[in-house]
Amino acid sequence: MKIELSYTEENYLKAIFSLSVKKESAVSTNEIAQKLETKASSVTDMIKKLNDKKLVDYKKYQGVSLTDFGRSTAVYIVRNHRLWEVFLVEKLNFSWDEVHDIAEQLEHVKSEKLTERLEAFLDHPTHDPHGDPIPDENGNINHESSEPLFNIEKGSTCVLVGVRDSSSLFLQFLDNSNIKLGSEIKVIHKEVFDNSMTVVVDTLTRSLSSQITKNLFVKEVN
Amino acid sequence: MKIELSYTEENYLKAIFSLSVKKESAVSTNEIAQKLETKASSVTDMIKKLNDKKLVDYKKYQGVSLTDFGRSTAVYIVRNHRLWEVFLVEKLNFSWDEVHDIAEQLEHVKSEKLTERLEAFLDHPTHDPHGDPIPDENGNINHESSEPLFNIEKGSTCVLVGVRDSSSLFLQFLDNSNIKLGSEIKVIHKEVFDNSMTVVVDTLTRSLSSQITKNLFVKEVN
DNA sequence: TATTATTTTTAGACGCATCTAAATAAATGT
């Protein structure tokens, strides 16, 4: 099934997709508006159009959810986005905090062949520079069993496998703190008062706020 | 000087640029309409806008020409386009007849840094896969002293350095005829009747119509 | 439950890029 989507329609699908990954229920108009930095009324308009195109299921005042068709379309865009991010970091030596905006543009380039060739050129990467999994050509996503550092118990050691917040500021903070994908993190204290955490990364002891630890995804080391 | 241009505005600039390369005088509304497969009235509208933005000089009924600002903007897009074409052919193994449409999309991705990084990654190529020169970062274009095969005299030998018509059909014809950039072409006969030419390429003798020879750009071999 | 607050939708408008049809200017031919 193929269909010509505008740049804007694709961005809406992507937004709805990323919002519905985190929860089961339908996505609200306001959530989408906030994510895309637009107004709720604009969202309603667009949602109706996507509904007509069978990309989302929509009932007035009930929010939206992606149809299978809508989801696979969104996944295809995410696949593009993450492959381009790998290209930018691995081949063009961008740092991981610079690539999002550029990939945001590149992801909309329409050519199946380009996507497949790019993937092969990059040696079939499984994750993008932020640790997010790259969907395969059939749209399957390898969800790893990772969890936020926030959940890890005192005394445990884990490895950073992904970041949820990919904003430049957050990524630069990590760079400055010398925390990268693959870094070993040992939890030595959890502060009850503000949920901050004291950890050891590469022999250095650091205190991380809950805002930080909720955005660092790790796998426990046995 | 920087300015935010829409996808469409950029395409108009590129069209005007490519039309004005071939001639000195101003470019007519109809020429642009034909090139962009749109209507003359649409062109008039857009030209007015570009004029307001100081990208072109426009007087009613007198056609348009690019300002220095407009030209440098157009050249920047052409630079992007040709670099991406090199990438697609050299790195992703596309054939030269497949890359135009994809590069047409990639050229609009906005990031100076991306362009410069890409150029470095490709080892500062000077020509795209069709033999067209790639403008450098300052917008300078290395115009080679090439001429159409059509002009070459009987008995002369030359080398193919570029093609003017980059349509898939034409490029596939060349592939099928085993004619590529760098091929040595010896002119052994010029037919007065229809301006067709008999040439030898790689020991094979072929007859080429004037439509073909006008689109093959060559350099004479001494 | 009644009232208030919030969320969502509708109505109407705007800018962009396009179109058709009609008007105007320029070029051409006899």
Next chain:
DNA sequence: ACATTTATTTAGATGCGTCTAAAAATAATA
């Protein structure tokens, strides 16, 4: 030089994506 053809511009309309302001529905709270 005049009439005709061609090129160009204007006028008015359309679809897309957006907005503001107002109305309607839902959620929250006294």
